[in-house]
Structure formats: C-alpha cells, structure tokens
Amino acid sequence: MAGAVNNLGSIERPGSTGIQSVEIGASLLRALAQAKGSLTLTALAGAAGMPPGKAHKYLASFVRSGLVAQNEIGGRYDLGPFALELGLAAMRRIAVMDIAQAALDDLRDQLGTTVSMAVWANHGPTIVRWAETPDIMSLTIRIGTVMPLLTSSFGRVFAAFLDRRLTQVSMQAEIADPAGLAARAGLRGLADVDALLGEFRAHRMAVAVNLVDSGRAALAAPVFDHNDRIVAAIAVIGIQGRLDVAWDGKPARELAAAVEKLSQRLGARPNPVALHP
Numbered sequence: 001m002a003g004a005v006n007n008l009g010s011i012e013r014p015g016s017t018g019i020q021s022v023e024i025g026a027s028l029l030r031a032l033a034q035a036k037g038s039l040t041l042t043a044l045a046g047a048a049g050m051p052p053g054k055a056h057k058y059l060a061s062f063v064r065s066g067l068v069a070q071n072e073i074g075g076r077y078d079l080g081p082f083a084l085e086l087g088l089a090a091m092r093r094i095a096v097m098d099i100a101q102a103a104l105d106d107l108r109d110q111l112g113t114t115v116s117m118a119v120w121a122n123h124g125p126t127i128v129r130w131a132e133t134p135d136i137m138s139l140t141i142r143i144g145t146v147m148p149l150l151t152s153s154f155g156r157v158f159a160a161f162l163d164r165r166l167t168q169v170s171m172q173a174e175i176a177d178p179a180g181l182a183a184r185a186g187l188r189g190l191a192d193v194d195a196l197l198g199e200f201r202a203h204r205m206a207v208a209v210n211l212v213d214s215g216r217a218a219l220a221a222p223v224f225d226h227n228d229r230i231v232a233a234i235a236v237i238g239i240q241g242r243l244d245v246a247w248d249g250k251p252a253r254e255l256a257a258a259v260e261k262l263s264q265r266l267g268a269r270p271n272p273v274a275l276h277p
Contacts, residue, residue, distance in 0.1 A: 024050070025058040029067060029083065038076035087267070096223055096232045097128065099265060104131035104234065107258045111251055113238040117223075118147065118154040120162060124170060125154035125233065148212060150174045150193060151181040153220035156206035157233040160197040161222045181211055204271070205252060207245045217243045219251055221259040226267025234259055 031047035032039065039047065045055035059077060062068035066082030100117050108115045108131035117129040124146040149155035149170045159167050174182040175189060187193050200206040205221040220235035236243070236251045244251050260271050 025062070028055060028058055028062070029079075032068065032077065032079050032083075038071060038078035040074075040076055044077055096225075096262065096266060100129055100223075100232065100234070100262060101131070103258050103262055104129055107131065107234070107236065107254060108133060110254050111236060113236055113243060113251070115234065115236055116154075117232055117234050118158075118220075119232050120158055120166070120230075124149060125152065125158050127154070128232075148174060148181060150187055151185050151208060151211040153206050153208040153218035153235050153237075154233050156197070156200055156208060157220045157222050158230065159193070160200040160206060161230040185211055203247050203252075205247070205256065209245060210240050215240045217241075217245050219243075219245055219255055221255050222263075223259050224263040224266065224268035228268055231266065232262075234262075 027048040027050070028044060031044055035044075035047070041052050041056060041059070044059075045052040048055060059068055059070070063070055063080065066080045066085075068083070069078050069080040070076070071078070096117075096119070104115045104117060112133065114133045115131040116127055118125040118127045120126070121128075127143055127145045127147065130143065147154045149159050149167060151174075159171060164171075171190075171193065174180055175187060175193065177183065182188075187196065205219060207217075207219050209217045216237065217240045218235045218237045220233045222230045223232040223234060225231045234255065236255050238251075246252065264270060
C-alpha cells in the first residue's frame with residue numbers, strides 16, 4: 001500500500017512511527033471542529049480528554065501558528081485563520097464527480113435498484129453518473145441526457161434548490177406547453193409549481209412517478225457544497241409500484257443519508273435528520 005512522501009523523500013507507511021504529540025494535539029482541533037461555537041479552556045480540554053494544563057500548552061502553539069484563535073474577551077478558543085485556509089484548500093481539491101461513484105454503487109447495492117447522478121449543465125439537469133441494475137436501464141437515458149425540469153425527479157430537485165434565475169426560462173417554457181408533461185402533471189402555472197417545490201424543499205427530496213417514462217418511479221435528493229449550494233442531485237430509480245416512494249420509506253431514508261454524507265465531504269453544514277432519519 002502506498003504512503004505519503006516525507007520531507008526526506010521516503011515513503012511514510014500507515015504503520016510507521018510518527019510524532020505522538022502531534023496526534024494528541026489534533027484531538028483539540030477535532031473538538032473545535034465538532035463544536036457549535038467557541039469553547040472555554042475547561043470545556044475544550046474535557047472534549048479532547050486531557051487536563052486543562054496540558055491542553056493550554058498545545059493551544060498556545062496552535063494560536064501562534066494560526067490554527068486556533070483566542071477571543072480577547074473571555075479567552076474562549078475557536079478555529080483560527082490557518083485552519084480555515086486548510087479547510088478551504090481541502091474542499092477545493094474535492095469534486096463531487098470524483099467521489100460520487102462509490103456512493104452510487106453503495107446505494108444501488110443497499111436498495112437493489114438503479115442509482116444515478118445529475119449536475120446542472122447545458123441549461124438543465126444532465127446525467128453524469130450511473131450505478132446500474134439490469135432491469136431498469138432505459139435506452140433513452142444515457143450519460144449526457146438532459147432531463148425535464150418540472151417532471152423528472154432530477155429536474156424537480158434543481159428547481160427546488162437552485163437559484164430561480166437559472167431555472168426560470170426552462171420553467172416557464174415547460175409550463176407554457178399545453179400538451180407537455182408539466183400540464184399533464186397538473187402544473188399549469190407558477191402557483192402550482194411553487195406549491196409542489198415547497199413540499200420538496202420541506203422533505204429535501206423530490207419524487208416523480210409515471211411522468212418522463214411510463215411505469216418509472218424515482219426519488220432524488222440534492223448534494224450541497226461548502227457554500228450550501230446545490231452541486232448535484234442523486235436519484236434512486238425503480239419501477240412504479242415496486243419502488244417505495246414514501247418520504248419515510250427505506251429508499252428515501254437511505255438516499256437522504258447518502259447525499260448527506262457526500263455533502264459533508266464537500267463541506268456543507270450537517271443535516272442531522274438526514275443521518276438519523
């Protein structure tokens with residue numbers, strides 16, 4: 001197994017001897033990262049599992065390095081500017097396209113159904129990843145397919161969470177077609193659309209049944225980045241009547257947990273309900 005290269009040019013193996021004090025000090029940084037706000041010395045030391053006197057010595061070095069900041073009033077500790085710089089640099093190196101496939105494969109294996117991912121491109125939700133099962137693949141849907149905004153589960157997620165300025169033109173065009181899928185779905189004006197999207201926002205998930213493809217059902221949920229902006233949507237796709245599309249069903253719960261884990265890897269704020277439905 002490959003390891004990291006140290007400053008002497010040799011490879012650091014996972015089991016090689018390191019600097020124990022660095023590993024001990026990291027527990028303080030981890031405690032600050034998991035806290036909802038700044039902490040007193042006593043609270044921080046307790047969270048890290050070390051005596052306050054010992055914690056104070058580590059914190060003094062962290063403050064000088066910029067990893068930790070100490071408030072002038074009250075003396076509470078919080079993550080410092082260098083910690084923020086490291087975090088942003090790490091997030092910039094992570095792209096949802098690079099990390100999503102394993103999540104799609106896991107979700108497919110858990111649910112036994114096809115899973116797909118779309119991003120907003122080409123003026124619409126564009127499919128970029130698949131985790132297939134043989135019984136649900138469609139010859140009409142391939143990588144690069146752009147899905148409808150108001151009648152596909154992918155489109156509905158982006159319509160619910162993307163800036164309306166990016167979706168307005170497509171939304172109005174689909175509503176304006178009296179013979180289109182939107183009209184057949186009962187969406188005849190923006191009031192109908194806004195009511196539907198409000199429900200999807202409340203559940204952080206969208207559903208589409210028997211719309212784009214006859215007999216097809218799908219649940220989709222958004223993936224957010226460190227700016228809490230939607231960067232992708234993941235859908236669980238099955239056969240109408242066989243895929244449970246209830247908000248509290250197993251597919252919805254597993255999908256919510258999967259997109260939450262991806263979002264947190266991209267730096268989004270935690271949504272505890274998704275991880276513990």
